[in-house]
Structures are given as C-alpha cells and as structure tokens.
Amino acid sequence: MPALPTLRQLSYLVELADRLNFREAAQAQHVTQSTLSAGIKELESVLGVQLVERDKRHVRLTAAGEEVVARARELLAAAQDLADIARRAGEPLGGPLRLGVIPTIAPFLLPSLLPPLRQAYPSLKLYLREDLTERLLEQVQGGKLDFALIALPYDTGDMWVRALFVDEFWFVAREDDPLARAEAVAVKAIDPDAVLLLEEGHCLREHAIEACGARGARSGSRVEATSLHTLIQMVEGGLGVTLLPEMTLKAGILKGTRLTARPFAAQAPFRTVALAARRTTPRRRDFELLADFIAAQARASARAGIPAHRRAQPRTR
Template identity: 55%
Template sequence: MSSYLPTLRQLRYLVALDEHRHFGRAAEACLATQSTLSAGLQELENLLGVTLVERTKRKVLMTPLGEEVAARGRELLRGAEDIADLARAHGKPLCGRLRLGVIPTIAPFLLPRALPGLRRLYPDLKLILREDLTARLLERLTSGELDAAVLALPYDAPEMEMEALFTDPFVLACPPGHPLAARDSVGSADLAAADLLLLEEGHCLRDHALAACSLPAPRRGEGMLGTSLGTLVQMVATGMGVTLLPRLAVEAGILTGTDLVTRPLVGGGARLLGLAWRKSSARKDEFRLLGKVLFGG
C-alpha cells in the first residue's frame, strides 16, 4: 500500500473548506487554528501534486478537481465514522456523541418531556440536537452531519432506514363559539367546508394532516398559511379559521392561554412518528433503543 495517501485530517480540512468557503470558519468547524488548517491543505496539495484551492484575498474558490476530491473525501470520512460507530456499538449503549435531528412540529413538544429521562438512564450520552425541516435533515443524514432524525412518517427516502414508533392523532382546534365546536367529532366534509388554516409548504405535517382527513392539497395561493403550529394557534384564536393539530402538541400545552377547544376526527386520522438513519449505520440497535426512550415505548 502506498504511503503517499491523504490523511483523514487533511480530508476533513478540505471538506470543511468546501462547505464554508472561508478559511476562518472552516478552521473553527474543525476545532483547529487557521494556520494549521492552511498548512494541512498545503500538505495535501503537495502530496497529490495538484491544486485543490484557489486562494485570493477576497474569497476562496475550489478548483473542479478540488470539488471532486472533497466529495470523495466526504464519503471516506463518513465511512470512517461508521467504523468508529461499529466499535462503539460493541460497548455501552447510548454513550458518547449522537447527533440527532428533529422536525419543528415534534421537537418542542416531545423533547422537554423525554430528555430528562434519557439523561437519567444514559448519563454518558452527549446528545447534539438540530431542529430543521424534514428534507434538510435527510440531506444532513446523507452527508454524515447527523446520525439519526426524528421524523413524521411516511417520507420517501429509499436510502434511509425508517422505523415508526408512535401514533400521534390529529384533532381539530377551533374557537368555542365555532359551529364545529358543537360536534362530538369532525369529518372530512366538515373540514372541506371550513376555513382550514395550514402550515406553509415544506412542513410535512401539512401533507400528513390533509392525508389523514382525505382532503386535497389547496392550490398555490389559496388559504391562510402559518409558519409554525404556534402561529396557527394564534390565528385560530383571533377568529381567522380552524386548524388541525397533533395531539402531542396539545398535550404539551400549545393551547395554554387561549380558550380554543379541540374535537377528535372521524376515523381517528393520525401521523406516525419515528426515527430515520442511514442504512449503512452500525448503530441501528442504539437508535431503536433511543426511540423507545424518547417515545416511552
């Protein structure tokens, strides 16, 4: 085997520079000084005998070859992390660093009640949380920036392994004087005739709520859209319409401070919550254990 091979440290520096396009920010991401990162990149270029980075006073440019090497390097770093995970999986469960993504329609309602128990059971676990929309979390899972993600299922991501762990029913939220508040339960026809407020596009809860009630997606520009569940609640509280909320959010107190009432849906429409991880990950058993702790399984 040739001794003239790039090191993981050099590849990490190159990948960080490709992502940040700034020597200072790349060095910070690698927990290195800027001079150390610059020297490591120069060593890599000398080793390979090519130019990977164009250095100017104003900005950092990657050469086409530099971008290709960075992409290959990203794959190698992910593989190295999988090796470390494989070794860790043979030791104590749920210890060390675990980078977990959570979508915003789950994070503020699940984590406050679940994390104290998780810390008590697994004090050696260093959980690093990132809240974002599903598509971006899956991008970070694919790139190796995250280890697992808490999502609402189903979601089309064939490169990921997903496991449903919790059923979260939807309920209608409306003012007490609204005609639907007089119903014991609410059906699809009722919702189709109501001023239904939804999350803006990009939130998977919007699609899951519509699917649970067998309602078509509104045409672009139709209806009122909210940026978060909290915003939807305030819009309903001011009489702008009604909305669908996951029971997880209601039980966590999202309606506190309002007089809104909830009604169940005919047929019990719900979303499934669970975990996603790369199929290549060696920590599958750990992730399943994490899911059971988070969702009280």
C-alpha cells in the same frame, strides 16, 4: 510527511514545565530520568528548536519552549477528549449522538423525553438540530447527523426507518365555531378551504391536506403559518380552523387560548412518528435502543392522556 511530535514526548515536556525538575517530572510520568530526558531531546530534534535550558542548578523553558508547552497542553487535552469519546461510544447509547428533530415534534416531545433519557443513559451526549424533514434527511445521509426524528408519511428513500408511535390529529377551532360544539367531529364536515396550514416544506402541511381531502386545501388556503404557534394565533384570530397532532395538545399548546380541541368521530387521521438513519450507520444498536426508549415513553404518555383544557373526552379505543 515530516516527523511529528508524539503525545508521549509532549506529555514529558508539559510535566517538566510544571515541575522544572527532571527527577520529579520523570517520577510523575513513571519513567526513568534518562528516559524523560531522551524523550525531550527527541522532541527538540523533531521540532528543530531548543525547548529547555539545562544546567546543574536550574531548568527553564526557552521562549519557543513556552509556546510549544501551551500548544502541547491543548493537544493533550484534545487527545484525552478523543479517548473519552471513543470509550463512551462503546457503551450502549454512550458518547456524542447528533439527532435531528422536525419543528412539529421537537418542542412538544423533547421536554418530557430528555430528562428520563439522560437518567437512563448518563454517558450519552445528545446534540440536537431542529429543521424541516427534507434537510434533516439530507444531513443524515451526508453523515452530519446520526438519526432524525420525523413524521410519516414521508418519502424516506432507502433509509432505515422505524415507526415509533401514532400521533392522532384533533380538530381545533374557536369556541364559537359550530363544529367546536360537537362531541366529536366528522372529517367530511370540515370545509378544506377553512383549514389553515403551515407553509410549504412542513410535512404536517401535507398530513393535514391528506386528512381533510384535497378539495381545494392544497391551493385554497388564504394564509399560511411559519410555525404551529403562529397557526394557533391565526385560528384564535378567526382566520379559520386547523388540525393539530395530539402530541401538541398534551404539551399544552392551547393553554391560555380561547380555542377548543375536538377528537374526530371515526377513523381519526394521524401521523406516525418515526426514527430514521442511513442504512450504513455504524450505530445500529444505538438506533434500536433510542427507538425502543422513545416508543416506551410514548406508551407511558398515552396512558396519561391529554390535559383537560377546553377539549372533549377522547374516545375509548
């Protein structure tokens, strides 16, 4: 492999380009003038091209020197970014972190979670990706994501998974639905064939099927929705009823609709929100810190309760 310029040599050249004076450039770099001059000569030797024209009165860059300086500025800036990233990464929940979140969690949890997270960990640079559970876990295993915020039950294989909080399901229907008039709904009273589901691939679909029983729910749904907001529109259009996680109700998903949410009478079905990482992750400390933070925020949110929009009072537990 041929010899490459060093960052120090490039910094000498950029400093000289800014000042066009060897003495001033050397002072700015905290080296002697001879050291700076030797560094630039070494750079010219490595690159095999003259970068600087020198005489007793003037210093100027050659055409090649101008181009090298432009590239050098980019390289030095990138090197500084790299050093900053590494420095922040050494802090608790610092530096860049790539987090995957499933669509039935992201828009309902993140708006309330991210502001206090940024306040608690100001050096954290969070990059988010929303996708289905299967694809997120594949990206975590492949190293493209650090962690994934998912819902259980789901087969996570040998990944490191920590349960964060329970998210109960509520029954959602139009106001004129007979079950919507009850204070609380018995799971066995729901006709599985009337339950509208998300399309294949969404783990919430499997959670709803499990909650209502398998009596025709897996194949009997006449139409399927691509998102929870589409699901809401379908229920409002009279196509059926559905089950929604408590998280979505707290986020106001039913606001502006004519739908009613009712709790279940006993043994409410639920999903468990969890954080997943590959077992070999070097960010185990960050995993635990983020999990602790999300769990604490969930407890605070639970104390706040569900906005009283067209719903029955939740049970005392």
